Amino acid sequence: RPFILGRSTYPSAGMVASHWFGDNNSTFPDIHDSVTSMVTFNSFFGIPHVGSDIGGFHGSMSGSDLMARWIQTGALHPFARIHSSK
Structure with missing residues (x-):
């Protein structure tokens, strides 16, 4: 089933659309931010x-652990x- 994916949504848009958090960085703090954003969009x-870009879009991977x-x-x-630029 097709779905609408956007970076700009509004409260209760989840009935008809999905939200992508956009380009993020390849850092540990951005992993935390993606979880915080996910919980906020789900509950509030x-x-x-x-969802977000797994692996980050900007920056380079500083190790396999990241x-x-x-x-x-x-x-x-x-x-x-x-999704990553590297």
Whole structure:
């Protein structure tokens, strides 16, 4: 079934659309931010199908541990895609 994916949504848009958090960095703090954003959109805005770029889009991977943590966190995202500039 097709779905609408956007970076700009509004409260209760989850009935008809999904939300992508946009380009993020390849850092540990951005992993934390992706989880915080996911919980916020699920509980506060009522948008259950959300996700971010797994692995980050900007920056370089400083080690295999960082990508492993991104993959582990991404397994919990309702909308997960591995996307990186590198």
